[in-house]
Amino acid sequence: SGAGDYFAYCKEALRDMVRQTGPPLFTDRQERRPDQESASNERFLTARAYNDLTSYEGPLMRRGVIVRHLCLPGNKEDSKRVIRYLYETFGDQIYLSIMNQYTPMPSLSSVQKQYPELLRKLPERDYEEIVDFALSLGVENAFIQEGDTAQETFIPAFDFTGLE
Structure with a gap:
C-alpha cells in the first residue's frame, strides 16, 4: 500500500x-427477540430484519x-x-x-x-x-x-x- x-x-x-x-458473543436464532416485524417489502433493512429473512440456521454473532x-x-x-x-x-x-x-x-x-x-x-x-x-x-x-x-x-x- x-x-x-x-x-x-x-x-x-x-x-x-x-x-x-x-x-x-454468539446467539442461536431461536434465542433472538422477535421484536421486529418482517420487513421484506422495505427498501432498506435493518440487520435484524435481514437476518429474519435469511435461511441460515446457525448461530449469529451478537457482539x-x-x-x-x-x-x-x-x-x-x-x-x-x-x-x-x-x-x-x-x-x-x-x-x-x-x-x-x-x-x-x-x-x-x-x-x-x-x-x-x-x-x-x-x-x-x-x-x-x-x-x-x-x-x-x-x-x-x-x-x-x-x-x-x-x-x-x-x-x-x-x-x-x-x-x-
Whole structure:
C-alpha cells in the first residue's frame, strides 16, 4: 500500500473496536427477540430484519469483532505477519476470517507492469500455508474458506445495475 501509516491507524481502530464490543458473543436464532416485524417489502433493512429473512440456521454473532483478511497473491509473508500480530495482540478476543477469494480484475491489464502479481489468483498452496501458519500459532477462532472462491462470476458489473 502507498499509505505508509495505514497499519498504525488500523491497529488503533481495532484496539478500540475490541474495547467497545468486548468478547465475542454468539446467539442461536431461536434465542433472538422477535421484536421486529418482517420487513421484506422495505427498501432498506435493518440487520435484524435481514437476518429474519435469511435461511441460515446457525448461530449469529451478537457482539465482538471479526477481522476479515484477504490474502493476496505474492503477499504470503505479509499475511503471516498480519495474522501473527492479530493473534499475539488479541488472541481469542477476536475472530479471523482468512479469505482466499481475491479475483483478478480483467481491467487490471493496464497496471500489469507495476503489479504483475495482481493478475493471478492466490495459489491454493499459498492459502493452505497461510491457514496452516495460523493454526500452528494456536488460532482457533477463525473462518476458513474452502474451494474455488475466486471466480469472475463474483465480480460486479460496476455499472450501477440494480441501484435506484
